[in-house]
Amino acid sequence: MTRYDPQAVEAKWRDHWAETGIYEIDVRAVERPFFNLMMFPYPSAEGLHIGNVFAFTGVDIFGRFTAMQGHDVFEPFGYDAFGIHSENFALKQNTHPMTLIPSNISNFRGQMKQLGMRIDWGHEVDTTDPAYYRWTQWLFLQLFKQGLAEKRSAPVNWCPSCKTVLADEQVIDGRCERCSTEITHRDLEQWFLKITDYTERLLENLDSIDWSPIVKTAQRNWIGRSEGLETSFAVEGTSETLTFFTTRPDTIFGVTFMVLAPEHTLVSQITALEQKDAVDSYVSSAMAKTAIDRQQMERTGVFTGAYATNPLNAERIPIWIGDYVLSTVGTGAIMAVPAHDTRDFDFARKFGLPIKVVVAPPDWSGDDFEEAYTEQGTIVNSGEFNGMASDEASEAIVKKLERDGTGEHKVTYRLRDWLISRQRYWGPPIPIIHCPDCGPVAVPEDQLPVELPYVEEFRPTGTAESPLALVESFVNTTCPECGKNAKRETDVSDTFLDSSWYFLRYPSTSFDDRPFDAELTKKWLPVSNYIGGKEHSVLHLLYSRFITMALHDMGHLPFEEPYERFRAHGVLILEGAKISKSRGNVVNPDDYVASHGADTLRTYLMFSGRYDEGGDFSDxxxxxxxxxxxxxxxxxxxxxxxxxxxxxxxxxxxxxxxxxxxxxxxxxxxxxxxxxxxxxxxxxxxxxxxxxxxxxxxxxxxxxxxxxxxxxxxxxxxxxxxxxxxxQAWPAYDDELAMLLEVEVAVQINGKTRDVINAAAGSDEDVVVELAKQSERVQRYLGERPVVKTIFVPDRLVNFVIKP
RNA sequence: GCCGGGGUGGCGAAAUUGGCAUACGCAGCGGACUUAAAAUCCGCCGUCCCGCAAGGGACUUGUGGGUUCAAAUCCCACCCCCGGCACCA
Known part of the structure; x- marks a missing residue:
């Protein structure tokens, strides 16, 4: 009798698999390519955590299953090692990321091998390798040349602790995603990728791609399409007009004031002399607030002294400023309809502005409202539109304004451009040279990569400039176009740019003269199966779709959606809390590999709950x-x-x-x-x-x-x-043989199971009913009472309905 | 506030999508093996009631109602948990 010794067994086969290379495939030669992708991780110093193992094991099981079904499964692995996360950790440890990351990576690699993943180690990707980020920079340049990357001044999210700008997606409830510090706003020159050029396609394709619905929903929410009217009111006594967007054109007769965001460009021009001081001080105090302070529901605002005219009824409309109107939403100005919008209602109450009902609720008595009525209804107090239903009136009002040439039907989106510049050290330098004469000029492609220099003092400066700005040998260069002295861009790009194309690189890692080989790409992509966490629904998964579309439009890719099929797995938590290094609740998978073996850990993680739900980890x-x-x-x-x-x-x-x-x-x-x-x-x-x-x-x-x-x-x-x-081939089954010969049939009286009888599978109703009636227990319940109705479900149950 | 997902034994969870609720596993209890323990194997294991027992009965899927021969599953109202979005005009 032999005894199962996981450690011995696992060591033996780990070596043998490596020697025989059974998980390595010839990406050129194989005939039934199947690209099985897992989300590459950030290689933290602590190593893989139990949540990573959970996620990767599911992907690996699916990959092994698919391979046994005869596909040539390509399952590569890589490291998303640039970014604030790595850099912050390096700062904390007082280690340079250039020394920290390689050791983290080798640790991760070792763990993945221990866990028995069928990874093809001949195609690793490391985003911090110049041989990789050279092509990240190339990608940036292609976007730049298409006009999809541009530097512009914009109010941006600023994290005072990380000392960098953040993309909107990295701001959670007004706080920094990484360190939870309250975000403030700054006006800075920043690089943006124009993802908004692709909004409609990003939204439309969602209808046809095979993705977990939960992720599609999250993307739809994030894109936030809304339809309505864009029009403008003239400002009295000036030649200016105030343009605004509304989803409720039917309420336009109910406008009793307008509100501008404090940042609105027309504020200073339209403010009346006597209100100037009040407006100035309100604006400057609003600008000084953090994002969270500005989200206070307390209504604040100030009158500008100016008026606009509602062209539909010639009413005189006072113009206010209030920070509940956001400069980044719509046009930064609103028509306020207090009767039918809760925010406007609160504002009107607070400042004693009139509230005019134009949409009557179904049982309206004609009294004043106690709260805003935001539903649809019947239009009143609106001239020729009275008596119409809300949607009908909306349509009619838009048509009328379009006829007059003063308004138009418009679709707006919540999605905004992707801010990719970071004033940090640990990222790929943005490959641009600023020339006093030629402006921003692309670094010629044959000069890529623009290597990230070793900088001892890589701490963020807090000055809105990257630490690279202090490295003169890096900054000073000459303009590739006119040869004059010029300066390099010193911002680095967001980590999500690194990960927006890594899957394209995997099959082509052997090429150093192109990011991805056309032939291999055609063969392996789009990705056949991608499994990852839902937490990336609107970040990585949206960005990589955008980048794929852009590359497709430039002729680099024959497809426009990167992943044929995407499935979201659940998230493992620990004692009700998200697993994170900062909480210190990290469970080390190595301990279980040592005590029970990788096979047990893998099987246990998959057994203890649903893969798509995750849940609380417990051993x-x-x-x-x-x-x-x-x-x-x-x-x-x-x-x-x-x-x-x-x-x-x-x-x-x-x-x-x-x-x-x-x-x-x-x-x-x-x-x-x-x-x-x-x-x-x-x-x-x-x-x-x-x-x-x-x-x-x-x-x-x-x-x-x-x-x-x-x-x-x-x-x-x-x-x-x-x-x-x-x-080996996955075992085949035969549906006929998989059927049961004999089945258990429940016998119910009035829906309550009173006996279970055996019957040949597929028996007819009369056969089963006859058998059922022979049952003593059934007879006891039936007695003399007549059966009113018999329900028969083949192979499952018989239900005798009798009068109670 | 809006949009998703969820609430089932002491615990992790199943349930062919309306057809025997609690599969599989953990923990627990009893037994076998053993000098003993571990390991292993066998049996019991939702709650309450009647019974010494074999057995029998009632109830049970967050709460309350409804539809149906039949509801964890469908409908209505409500409570709680998780995730996403959110002063989005």
Whole structure:
């Protein structure tokens, strides 16, 4: 009798797999390419955490399953190692990122190998490698040349702690995503990528791509399409007009004032002399507030002394300033309809402005409102539009203004351009040279990469300039166009630019003269299967779609959506809290690999809950899975020592087909927990047998192989299987054989189960009813009472309905 | 506030999408093996009631109502948890 020793088994096969290269594929030669992608991680100093292992294991199981089904599965791995996260950690540790990152990477690589991932290590990607970021810079230049990258002054999110600007997506509830410091605003020159040129396509394609609905919904929300009217009111006594957008054109007769954002460009021009001081001081205090302060629901504002005219009813409309109107939304100005908008209602109440009802609620008595009525209704107090329904009136009002040439139907979006410049050290330098005569000029492509110099003092300066600005040898250069002295751009680009194209690089890592080879790209992309966390719904997943579309339009890619299929996995939490280094609640997977083995950890993580839901991690049940693998070992051990081989009875063969079907369908649908449960049941059943048939043992090992790759490889060898189990065909099943011959049928009286009888599968109603009526228990309940109705569900139940 | 996802034994969770609720596993209890323990194996294990027992009965999927022969599943109202969006005009 031998004993299962995970450490010995795993060490043995880890080496053997590496020697025989069974997970490496010839990206050129193979015939049934399947690109199985996992989200590359940021290689932190602490190593992989349990959440990473959970995520990657699911991808790996799916990859192994797909490979056994005959596909040439390419499963690469890489490191998203640039960015604020790495840099902040390096600062904290007082280590230079250039020394920290390589050791983190080798740690991650070692862990992934331990975990038994079928990674093709011949195609690693490291975003901090000049051989990689050279092409990130190339990508930036292509966008620049298309007019999709531009530097402009804009109010930006500023994190006073990280001392850098942040993209909108990196601001969570007015705080920095990384350090939770309250965000302030600054007006700075920044590089933007014009993702808004692609808004409509990013939104439209969502209808046709095979992605988890939850991610599609998040992207739709983020893009935030809204339809309405854009029009303008003339400012009295000037030649200026105030343009605004509204989704409720039907309420335009209810406008009783207008409100401008404090940053609105016309504020100083229209403010009346006597209000100037009040306006100035309001504006400067509003600008000084943090984002969170400005989100206070307390209504503040000040009258400008100016008036506009509502052209529809010639009413005189006072113009106010208030910080509840955001400069970045719409035009930064609104028509205020206090009767039908809660924000305007509060403002009007506070400053004693009139409230005029123009949309009557269904049972309106004509009284003043106690709160804003924001639903649709019947139009009143609106001249020729009275009596119409809201939607009808909206349409009519837009049409009228369009006829007059003073307004138009418009679609606006919440999505704004992607701010990619960072005033930090740890990123790829933006490859631009600023020439006093020629303006911003692209670094010629043959001079890429613009290498990130080693800088001892890489701490952020806080001056709105990157630490690179202090490195004279880096900054000073000559203009590639006119040869005059010029200065390099010193900002680096956002990490999300690095990750927006890494999947394109994987098949082509051997090329140093192009980012991705056309032929290989055609063969391997778009990505066949991408599995990752939902937390990237609106960041990475939206950016990489945009970059793919842009590259497609420039003729570099034959497709415009990067991922054929995307599935979101759940997030593991720990004792109700998100797992994070800052919380110190990191569970180290290495401990479990050491105590139980990678096979047990993998199988346990997949068994203990739904892959798409994640949940609270606890190791409470890990012993059960450990025992299960031991049982599988002992089962094979017993099989090897048994004398001869029994016949395989039909019932056993049918069971085998049922299990294959169950596991096949479950793994294909990423329902790993129920697949493992089915395998446990199967092995429990086999354990009851006096002797085992080779087919049964082989089936169990093959089905278990994606979950527990090491132990199944070893057992496969023990039973004389051809190396490697991971290169064998996935067992086939036959639907006919997978059917049960005999089924249990519930017999109910008035919907309550009173007995369960056995019947041949597929029996007709009269046969089953006859059997059911023979049951003593059933007869006891039926007695003399007549059956009013009989419900028959084939192979499931009979229900006799009787009068109570 | 809006949009998603969820609430099932002591615990992690299943349930072919309206058809035997609690599969699989953990923990617990009892037993076998052992000098003993570990490991392993076998049995029990939703709650309450009747019964010494075999057994029988009632109830049970966050709460309350409804539809149906039949509801964890569908509908209405409400409570709680998680995620996303949010002064978005």
């Amino acid at each position: 409470k049940g890990i012993e059960g899975v450990y025992r299960f693998l031991h049982r599988a070992w002992d089962l094979v051990d017993r099989y090897r020592r048994q004398d001869g081989e029994p016949e395989l009875p039909e019932e056993a063969e049918r069971l085998r087909h049922r299990v294959i079907r169950k596991v096949t369908l479950d793994v294909a649908g990423l329902k790993f927990n129920t697949a493992i449960a089915a395998l446990m049941e199967f092995s429990n059943e086999l354990q009851r047998r006096p002797a085992l048939h080779a087919t049964e043992v082989r089936t169990l090992l093959l089905l278990l192989a994606p979950f527990a790759p090491y132990v199944t490889e070893d057992l496969w060898e023990q039973i004389g299987g051809e190396y490697s189990i991971h290169q």
